[in-house]
Amino acid sequence: MRIAVDAMGGDNAPRSTVQGALAAVKENPSLTIVLVGDEQGIRSQLSGEIPANIEIVPTTEVIDPDDEPVKAVRRKKNSSLVVAVQMARENLVDAAISAGNTGALMTAGLLYAGRMEGIERPALATFIPNIKGRVTLTLDVGANMDAKPHHLLQYAVMGSLYAERVLGFEKPTVGLLNVGTEEGKGNELTKAVFPLLTDADLNFVGNVEARDVLEGACDVLVCDGFVGNVLLKAVEGAAATIFSQLKQEFTSSLINKVGAAILKPGLMRFRKRMDYAEYGGAPLLGLRSPVIKAHGSSDAKAVKNAIASAATFVKQDVNEIIQKELQKNMTGESE
Amino acid sequence: MRIAVDAMGGDNAPRSTVQGALAAVKENPSLTIVLVGDEQGIRSQLSGEIPANIEIVPTTEVIDPDDEPVKAVRRKKNSSLVVAVQMARENLVDAAISAGNTGALMTAGLLYAGRMEGIERPALATFIPNIKGRVTLTLDVGANMDAKPHHLLQYAVMGSLYAERVLGFEKPTVGLLNVGTEEGKGNELTKAVFPLLTDADLNFVGNVEARDVLEGACDVLVCDGFVGNVLLKAVEGAAATIFSQLKQEFTSSLINKVGAAILKPGLMRFRKRMDYAEYGGAPLLGLRSPVIKAHGSSDAKAVKNAIASAATFVKQDVNEIIQKELQKNMTGESE
Numbered sequence: 001m002r003i004a005v006d007a008m009g010g011d012n013a014p015r016s017t018v019q020g021a022l023a024a025v026k027e028n029p030s031l032t033i034v035l036v037g038d039e040q041g042i043r044s045q046l047s048g049e050i051p052a053n054i055e056i057v058p059t060t061e062v063i064d065p066d067d068e069p070v071k072a073v074r075r076k077k078n079s080s081l082v083v084a085v086q087m088a089r090e091n092l093v094d095a096a097i098s099a100g101n102t103g104a105l106m107t108a109g110l111l112y113a114g115r116m117e118g119i120e121r122p123a124l125a126t127f128i129p130n131i132k133g134r135v136t137l138t139l140d141v142g143a144n145m146d147a148k149p150h151h152l153l154q155y156a157v158m159g160s161l162y163a164e165r166v167l168g169f170e171k172p173t174v175g176l177l178n179v180g181t182e183e184g185k186g187n188e189l190t191k192a193v194f195p196l197l198t199d200a201d202l203n204f205v206g207n208v209e210a211r212d213v214l215e216g217a218c219d220v221l222v223c224d225g226f227v228g229n230v231l232l233k234a235v236e237g238a239a240a241t242i243f244s245q246l247k248q249e250f251t252s253s254l255i256n257k258v259g260a261a262i263l264k265p266g267l268m269r270f271r272k273r274m275d276y277a278e279y280g281g282a283p284l285l286g287l288r289s290p291v292i293k294a295h296g297s298s299d300a301k302a303v304k305n306a307i308a309s310a311a312t313f314v315k316q317d318v319n320e321i322i323q324k325e326l327q328k329n330m331t332g333e334s335e
Numbered sequence: 336m337r338i339a340v341d342a343m344g345g346d347n348a349p350r351s352t353v354q355g356a357l358a359a360v361k362e363n364p365s366l367t368i369v370l371v372g373d374e375q376g377i378r379s380q381l382s383g384e385i386p387a388n389i390e391i392v393p394t395t396e397v398i399d400p401d402d403e404p405v406k407a408v409r410r411k412k413n414s415s416l417v418v419a420v421q422m423a424r425e426n427l428v429d430a431a432i433s434a435g436n437t438g439a440l441m442t443a444g445l446l447y448a449g450r451m452e453g454i455e456r457p458a459l460a461t462f463i464p465n466i467k468g469r470v471t472l473t474l475d476v477g478a479n480m481d482a483k484p485h486h487l488l489q490y491a492v493m494g495s496l497y498a499e500r501v502l503g504f505e506k507p508t509v510g511l512l513n514v515g516t517e518e519g520k521g522n523e524l525t526k527a528v529f530p531l532l533t534d535a536d537l538n539f540v541g542n543v544e545a546r547d548v549l550e551g552a553c554d555v556l557v558c559d560g561f562v563g564n565v566l567l568k569a570v571e572g573a574a575a576t577i578f579s580q581l582k583q584e585f586t587s588s589l590i591n592k593v594g595a596a597i598l599k600p601g602l603m604r605f606r607k608r609m610d611y612a613e614y615g616g617a618p619l620l621g622l623r624s625p626v627i628k629a630h631g632s633s634d635a636k637a638v639k640n641a642i643a644s645a646a647t648f649v650k651q652d653v654n655e656i657i658q659k660e661l662q663k664n665m666t667g668e669s670e
Contacts, residue, residue: 131580179560179564179565209568213569226522227562229545230514230565231565233544235573238569238577242574245466246602256598259597259598262597266591267584
């Protein structure tokens with residue numbers, strides 16, 4: 001199996017991507033990783049001999065985190081991100097991974113990898129860690145801003161299969177993000193989606209409120225891309241603000257530093273429990289070729305795990321299973 | 336000025352409501368507070384003589400936090416919440432306050448207080464505390480699930496005036512909750528709202544992402560009721576989960592308890608900074624009579640501050656100013 005990695009994507013690239021690729025092929029020697037990016041930068045991280053199952057495809061451009069996605073993808077055709085996705089489309093590799101600009105990866109996925117048959121709107125999934133020590137696969141978090149009811153049904157089917165086949169969750173529970181738990185709650189969209197999810201072949205547990213997501217109310221959370229994006233950024237923002245404020249308090253005096261030092265192992269345990277790096281990358285679901293988004297702050301371990309996710313995605317034929325399940329669930333449904 | 340307080344609403348009622356009313360009339364002797372609720376329960380909190388500017392209106396029913404709002408308001412006509420709002424409608428009082436069931440208060444407000452002229456959809460506002468030590472007045476957080484662009488413009492005008500006249504913010508900044516900061520981002524709704532807010536007589540600062548709300552990116556945040564509800568619950572849920580997990584770690588051993596004891600003053604300072612009780616209650620904007628929702632966990636101080644908010648709401652003629660500003664801003668706009 002061959003997987004392309006955008007070697008230039010992410011805050012710690014190319015160190016994290018190259019080191020992650022090395023760790024991945026060591027763990028799974030049947031893999032070949034194609035590192036796409038600045039050749040010199042990649043080689044400088046590959047001290048010594050290059051393993052036989054690491055290849056380099058040199059590119060000259062890089063899409064920055066702040067680049068406007070659509071423009072960047074159209075203009076920077078020789079960027080590491082675009083070339084990695086194009087290689088997947090041309091079947092030169094089985095999957096593509098990037099820890100770079102999320103919008104650009106989604107755009108490149110739509111433009112170059114293309115949509116699966118029957119999928120009008122691919123979805124960007126993400127992991128929200130929960131206190132059960134698992135993650136909630138949440139989709140869509142920003143690919144499709146104005147979703148229709150059957151789009152959300154497709155998200156549910158795709159997310160459920162991904163959670164089962166790639167994350168290894170048995171009969172994953174599926175929840176609908178809503179403003180109350182009772183049936184009949186919500187806006188026009190969620191009211192229309194609820195019966196579709198009830199009738200589908202899913203382990204649907206009903207509406208889930210935003211406050212219960214971190215408690216682990218469901219394995220797969222379905223919502224439109226606008227709401228999902230707000231949810232994700234609200235949770236990330238609240239966590240970041242609280243921790244930065246606590247850090248400020250904990251270092252504000254010598255005695256506080258002593259207290260903080262005592263509590264450090266507990267704080268680290270908590271952070272580790274909420275760390276989703278071990279779940280690998282988040283998939284763009286509904287594309288013809290598996291495309292995985294690794295977190296922008298991925299370290300080598302996170303990249304290695306994203307590669308492992310991509311390998312399972314391919315090995316388990318998740319796209320083919322999704323296609324079959326969609327045909328079963330979507331009979332009679334169309335725009 | 337006369338203000339009705341639902342004496343039975345909130346987790347700590349009637350102690351918090353009665354004590355809050357007593358503190359309010361002590362601070363502002365020109366106020367008369369009408370405590371609506373179970374007479375015996377109220378009297379048991381009023382030890383000794385009842386001040387001349389505290390009145391009691393006895394009711395026999397209570398709307399519980401878990402009651403289905405519409406049913407509860409229609410069936411429990413002699414509940415403290417419904418009677419308090421009805422008194423406002425009948426001009427027996429100038430404003431009504433409740434720390435009880437939010438949905439029921441909104442329903443009672445719509446049903447009994449009625450909408451202001453020109454307002455199709457009243458909005459429920461709330462305070463989200465931010466690290467600047469202020470609050471972000473966020474609306475709508477759940478009154479109107481499927482909002483149209485001109486509804487959001489009305490929220491912006493009403494919220495901005497409330498922030499200026501009642502919260503005392505000078506030229507409050509207004510932000511539009513969105514998935515990116517650039518113009519042109521978002522769903523159909525936010526794309527249509529952006530130019531309306533740009534053209535209105537507001538201190539509009541553009542799109543605001545959910546992650547920047549706690550950083551205090553704007554004073555007034557505008558969104559549809561579905562998204563606002565998700566944002567609010569996501570922030571509250573993330574904070575509650577993080578603090579409960581930290582508490583678990585901090586009490587997991589004797590040495591951790593020592594560390595936590597050292598840090599306690601800092602933790603309390605942080606909690607106090609994020610405490611919005613001093614900002615009083617959150618308004619239901621767009622109703623004919625001022626109706627204020629105090630937080631369910633309000634203590635006496637929070638109730639006192641909610642009463643002070645209501646008094647300022649009335650004294651500053653906020654509703655009349657809103658009416659004038661709407662006519663100015665909404666010319667040519669209608670459904």
